[in-house]
Amino acid sequence: MLDGKKIVVSFGEQKVLQSVSIKLQKGERIALFGTSGAGKTTLLKVLSGLYNPNAGEICFNGIKPQFQYINSSSVERKWIWPKVTLVFQDIQLFPNLSGFENCSDNLQNQSLEKSNEVWELATHLDVLHIMNKSPKKMSQGEQQRIAIIRALLKNPDFLLLDEPTSALDPIIKKQLGKILVEKSESKGMGFLIATHDWEFANQFTQKFIVVKNGELKFFETITGATNEMSGIQGK
C-alpha cells in the first residue's frame, strides 16, 4: 500500500497541499482532477518520492523515501523505485537514445528488442515502427507512448501518470486504458492518473479525487467529481 499522511507542500508563501492524506491500495485505479496549478503534479511528485514534503510522510509498505541534502541545490534521494514510478507530463525521454534503449534497464537495446512484452506494448500503442528512432524524430504523442511503455516495463506496483493522454488520439487512448486496466487486474498494479479527460477517467478508473484549495476530495462516482469541478470552474 502506498500511503501519504498529512502532506504539506508550500512554495514560498503559497501552500499547494494542506495536510492531505491519501491511500492507494494494490490494484486500485484512481483519477485525479483539478484545475491547472491546483497541485496535481506536486502530489504525484510527492507520492513518487521525488519531492520531500514540508510536513507529513509517504511510505510504501513501511518504507519511507530518504532525502540527503548535499548543498542548497543538490539532493540525493533513495526509495523503492521503480516499484512506485511516475510518467511525467513533460515526458523526459533520453534524447540521445532510441525508443528501445529508452525502455531498457541498462539503456541499451540488445536484450529488449527480443522481449515479447515490449513488442506487445509497442504494437498496442502503435509505436513499434518508431522504436528504433531517436525521440527527436518522434511526435509528442509518440514520445508520450514510449514514456508510458518505459514505465510499464518496470512492472511497478504503483504507476503514477501525469496527464498521459494529453497528446493521444481517441483510439490510442482507449488502447492505453485497456492496457492499464489489464495490468491492474492481472498484476495488481495500482495507478493514479492526473487528467482533465473525464471520459477516459470514467471508462478506466474506479475512484475519483479532486484537488481543491490544497485539499483532496474523494468521490466514488464521476458525477460527484464533475459537480465539484464545475463548482470550481463556475466560480
Add this chain to the structure above:
Amino acid sequence: MLTEFIYGAFKTLSLAFTAWAFGLPMGIIFSFCSLRFPKYKFYLSSLSVALTVLPFLALLFWIHYPLQSLLDVVWSPYFTSAFLLVTFVAIISGEIVAEEMRKTKKDFIDSVDVLGIRRDIFLKRIVFPTALVNALPRLLNLSVISIHMTMFASLIGVEELFRITLRLNSEFLQPVKIFSIMALVYACICLPLYFLSYRLSKNLKRNNNA
C-alpha cells in the same frame, strides 16, 4: 617565403594540436571530478575565471622567465607555450563540459530516479554523451581562440606563424602583403572550425526546440 609560412603554420598547428590532444582528455577528467565532488567544482570554476581574467601573455612571461630562474631550470619556449595552452584548454574545456553535464543531470535526474536506473549507467549513457554533444559548439569556439592564442608563443621565441610573419616583414618591408598572407593562413585554419561550430549550434537549437 611560402615555405617559411608553411613552416610557421605547421608550428602553430602543432602547438594547437598539443593543446587539444592533452588538454581535452584532462578537461573531461576535470569535468567528471567537478560533477562528483563539489570541492572540485569550486576549484575548476575559480581556475576557469582566473584564466579568463588574467592576460595569457602575462602568464606566459611569468612561467617562462621568473619561474625558470626561481626553480633554476631551463626549458624551451615551445614547452612553456604548450604547457600553458594545455592548461588553458584543460581548465576551460573542463568547465564547459562540467556545466553541460550538470545541466543534463538536472534535466533527467527525476526520470532516472523513478525508473530505478543506476547512476553509473546514467552518467555513461546519458549525461556524458549528451553533455559532449551540447558542448561541442563551445569547444570548437574554444579551439579557434586557442589557435589565435598560439600567436603569443612568438613573444617568448617560438617560431610560429606570427613570428615568421614579423621576421619576413623586417626582411622585405611589405607589411600589407605579408600580414594579409598571415591573416589568410589563420582564416584557412579557423574558418572551417567556426562554420562547424555555427552549424552545430544551429542544429542543437533546432533539436532542442523540436
